Amino acid sequence: MYAFEFERPGSLDAAVKALQEEDAQALGGGQTLIPTLKQRLAMPSKLVSLKGIAELQGIAQEGDVLKVGGGSTHGAVARETKGIFAGLSLMASKIGDPAVRNRGTMGGSLANNDPAACYPAALMATRGTVVTNTREIAAEEYFQGLFTTALEEGEIITSIRFPLPEKSNYQKFEQPASRFPLVGVFVAKYGDRVGVGVTGASEDGVFAWKEAEEALAGNFAPEAVDDLWVSAEGMMSDLHGTAEYRAHLVKVMTKRAVAAAE
């Protein structure tokens, strides 16, 4: 690691102030940032720990919306949304392993926007909203490509709002060593629409598979996507799977998620 200062503010206002310094970086649970620092892939002047900020905690249903505090750990999301939002609970319960789930946070994951992170698929499928210390950002504007989001320097994710679906599910084809999805698909069914969020597949990061959303809105059944075709163009390709393989998995995982939705 390169040298950095460390600050642990007790309030959101204090954190925003601390992040005004050039190259200051917010630190959530650190489950991605700390390995990144160890590899010397990042050189922040200062880390601002968000751990002690009460405003970033709490998971609560507010009418037909689920509000998750940005500092909520994956473990807390898995436990506290189980009876409210089955797909999100399932997703959180399979991120990393128990020790990682006790530290890693939803806000941290969404701010990092790894192209194979799980939460972006849920946020995209539900067309949820990222709430920051200054504004609200719709999912489709929020994600802007690999490790890139609409967040400005020093902007902090305070909460994430998910419109609660009637049915939902998440299916990921795991890379077994890391448990990151080779391809992950989140399906959310509402009264008047269906959302399909795909992670791990595209070179541009998470995307909504709009053809499937339209087909499933008319008939919420796995066979509704039978006639659709996912192009391998623009899909990621690495030693774990070719672009063609990932494109194939998008459809397979979508069908499995629809079949398993509850």
Place this chain on the structure above:
Amino acid sequence: MQTTLSINGTEHRLDLDTRVTLLDALRDHLGLCGSKKGCDHGQCGACTVLVGGRRINACLTLAVMHDGDEITTVEGLAEGADGGLSPLQRAFITHDGFQCGYCTPGQLCSATGMLGELAEGWPSHASADLDGNYELSQEELSERMSGNICRCSCYPGINAAIRDAAGAEGRK
């Protein structure tokens, strides 16, 4: 940076570089070498410790993030005034839950935390329902201990030891 860590019931005041991980603070600054450094990036679980009773990877967190936290390492698992082994530790010996022993401190801390989660009724991905009363089936145990890898593959002994300890504490 001044940091106070409460480790196994004893307060330690340290002046640490901000870059020191909790694992390096334990091993290199406090001489508590029970917690092991395996992969050093959160995949093997050999460095698992308990913070406020919750298991975490000590290699994936900075010591300065834990000012004032209550930390339990494998050195603190032994119970009672005589420092006798915990039921889980005794069960690991009874069932030969190790070969080389490198992963054992992490397995012990992780399983201690896991049995606490079970007692509190935390479901896992492998749980069929949400009644809070979970049997440690093979599937449950594998899922709940998935963060701890044993490269000697002593899982049969590890699993038997954890089940034994869970049973001794009144759980299945």
